[in-house]
Amino acid sequence: MEISLDLRTYSNEIHSHKHDFHQLVLPMQGSLQMSVDAREGEASLQQVAVIKAGAEHGFSAQGENRFVVADVPEFLAPQLAQLPAYIGVDEALGHFIQFVASRLQSNQGAGIKDAAGERQMLLLLLQLLQERQGIEARADKRIQSACAIIEQDYALSESVEGLAKQVHLSPRQFTELFRRQTGLSVKQYIIERRMQQAWLLLHTSSDPIQAIAASVGYVDQGAFSHRFKAQFGKTPSQVRQSHL
Structure with a gap:
């Protein structure tokens, strides 16, 4: 599979599944209640969710919501396996998520699929997430x-x-x-x-x-x-x- 960056909304129905690729759930609006490998939390304006390949996860939303969701093949980003299920969003990360969302909205409006651009946005996003978790320090x-x-x-x-x-x-x-x-x-x-x-x-x-x-x-x-x-x-x- 290829890297995929999409804008998604979720219903209030409870869903549970797992998949063989990593996934990032990045907030734009609202919140998504989640359980990732039995760890309760949420994807919201205050934190992102990191779902590792093979992790069982459940989720449901309340009210209006919108998220940037990245589906990432495991072999392309093994460093994602080192990240925790939930990571706090600071100002710089929040601005970058909004930038990614605006680019996706613009491309969708123009009917464009910019695979190369999405790859670069994802690489920069991974760098920001790693920096916030101190992985570089290890x-x-x-x-x-x-x-x-x-x-x-x-x-x-x-x-x-x-x-x-x-x-x-x-x-x-x-x-x-x-x-x-x-x-x-x-x-x-x-x-x-x-x-x-x-x-x-x-x-x-x-x-x-x-x-x-x-x-x-x-x-x-x-x-x-x-x-x-x-x-x-x-x-x-x-x-x-x-x-x-």
Whole structure:
């Protein structure tokens, strides 16, 4: 199955089931009373619900409600298995959920299914959820430091050797540990994070595309557009136009 992001409403009837994919239930309006593996709680404006693959869960709603629901194949996001069933919503997470909801509403209104955009929104959402639960703190501190160096300035071109030296590892040790921790090579991680940042800036800022390209390390706008399209299936101009 593919990643799916949808806007859903629920009835007041009690339902119970399980499925072989992870699911996130993110609040927009109202609340959903839930039981996830016998843990009682709710998805509301104050907290999101995380349903792990295979978890038995029951749910029912009261009154008007609307949620962003993400269905995520287990193999694409194993880190979801580390999250608790319910996570509090702070201001930053709440704003991002509203941003995701607005993009889904806009796409639905235009009859568009933006699979690449949904994937990036989900990746950013997972990052926010992990940060709030301190999962990054349980990662190897040296790899965490390397990721922080990369994300301090996406325009910098750090070599594997340079990053390894800064975190006191040999290049071989660093590349092996980095892949184990992130599931990506250093180069893949840098490209992924640069493209995520570019995608976010195209949606949330009015900066010229050339400036966005430069901010994520691309002097040549043509090379940036080529990489962006390879990642998302659309050029930066097409993404910017769809956001206007």
